Amino acid sequence: MINIPKGTKDVLPQDAYKWQYVESVARDTAKLFNLKEVRTPTFEHTELFQRGVGDTTDVVTKEMYTFRDKGDRSITLKPEGTAGVARSFIENGMSGGVLPAKLFYITPAFRYERPQAGRLREFHQFGVEIFGAKSAQTDAEAIATADALLKRLGLQVKLYINSIGCPACRAEYNKALKAFFAPHLDGLCYDCKNRFEKNPLRLLDCKEETCKKINANAPSMLDYLCEDCKAHFEEVKACLAGAGVEYEIDSRIVRGLDYYTRTVFEFVSTAIGAQGTVCAGGRYDGLIEQLGGAPTPAVGFAAGMERLLIVMEQTGVQIPEPQKPTVYLAGMDDKCRQKAFELAARLRASGVSAEIDHMSRSVKAQFKYADKLGAKFVAVIGESELLEGQMSVKNMSNGETEKIAFENAVAYFTHK
Ligand code: ATP
Numbered sequence: 001m002i003n004i005p006k007g008t009k010d011v012l013p014q015d016a017y018k019w020q021y022v023e024s025v026a027r028d029t030a031k032l033f034n035l036k037e038v039r040t041p042t043f044e045h046t047e048l049f050q051r052g053v054g055d056t057t058d059v060v061t062k063e064m065y066t067f068r069d070k071g072d073r074s075i076t077l078k079p080e081g082t083a084g085v086a087r088s089f090i091e092n093g094m095s096g097g098v099l100p101a102k103l104f105y106i107t108p109a110f111r112y113e114r115p116q117a118g119r120l121r122e123f124h125q126f127g128v129e130i131f132g133a134k135s136a137q138t139d140a141e142a143i144a145t146a147d148a149l150l151k152r153l154g155l156q157v158k159l160y161i162n163s164i165g166c167p168a169c170r171a172e173y174n175k176a177l178k179a180f181f182a183p184h185l186d187g188l189c190y191d192c193k194n195r196f197e198k199n200p201l202r203l204l205d206c207k208e209e210t211c212k213k214i215n216a217n218a219p220s221m222l223d224y225l226c227e228d229c230k231a232h233f234e235e236v237k238a239c240l241a242g243a244g245v246e247y248e249i250d251s252r253i254v255r256g257l258d259y260y261t262r263t264v265f266e267f268v269s270t271a272i273g274a275q276g277t278v279c280a281g282g283r284y285d286g287l288i289e290q291l292g293g294a295p296t297p298a299v300g301f302a303a304g305m306e307r308l309l310i311v312m313e314q315t316g317v318q319i320p321e322p323q324k325p326t327v328y329l330a331g332m333d334d335k336c337r338q339k340a341f342e343l344a345a346r347l348r349a350s351g352v353s354a355e356i357d358h359m360s361r362s363v364k365a366q367f368k369y370a371d372k373l374g375a376k377f378v379a380v381i382g383e384s385e386l387l388e389g390q391m392s393v394k395n396m397s398n399g400e401t402e403k404i405a406f407e408n409a410v411a412y413f414t415h416k
């Protein structure tokens, strides 16, 4: 017996409608905000992620699924959606088109992590990227998109925002961080010792308890923002207030990926424990240039679909049940079954969902099966019905029965 790989999940037929629901709400929300879908490959050249996610990040240093293909190229399964979309934006000359480019995607992502609830090795993201607009309003637009999605899904979440400034003011802040952490170096984890030199901001993102304790007293980026970054952040807050999006400021949010600038944000569910961050994003004005494109401001976010579903489940959000067959056609013998098959074909061609017997069951057993399927009507075709050219139709919700001529079947069941 070959089992499913660790950290992956099957979506079983009885649960697929939940995924379809979340995906359709995501697509509807994207439409509301005039976002257009982009689909990029599941694998890319490894270098894209090294440059586009950042080679000091956990994602790149520890979590990527990287392999050599038969042509000896280094290939990586996408660990997130932004880098591929940014590559596509540059490669397809989207900067020469209408700006901003407002894009969304739904994609699997792959990270070699320690699997636990809400943390998988293959997971799925709904993501939004807006390229070419530098205004604070666009940051607020990205946040408002995520907020609309979460509200439409019926989720209770808290929004935390922060600004991590621009390369200019962050240089000052990094100095202050280094000065703060220097006396604590011995108490930091191995990764943080490395981060201290390469990217001290990322020390604030560490999940180790001992590092978290030290972090608690670290200086706040918000005290180091330059005038422009401060004004930008104030405007983001004003836009959010205007749109009725509630937020809290959390100066500890820095985001795991490099190339974020200014606004960063996370939506956190209070309903689930450790993996409560359902959606995260921010502005990343440095990325497109880092990948070889012309300097292009950008802002976006990604929501983890598995985490959305977990929170919905745990907070009792009702997901609309999938549609059941309108009619089950029960044939008494082989000849009647053939008629049922023929009628089913006609009904389906007219858009009526119909089911028939595939197991040569008795009519009684077929009734049971139709009930299990939740069919609204059961149409019985026996010897006498076949002769009369009609079927006995039972309305399964009130038990009423009537005879319907075969030639009227389509008209009868359409709009039922
Ligand atoms: P975390 O801090 O939980 O590791 P992250 O900062 O690595 O998250 P991002 O790279 O920002 O996450 O990804 C955006 C969203 O994707 C997260 O907020 C989360 O909802 C989801 N996500 C990230 N990693 C996983 C995973 N391994 N399994 C399931 N969902 C994930």
Ligand code: MG
Binding pocket: 256
């Ligand atoms: Mg992570």
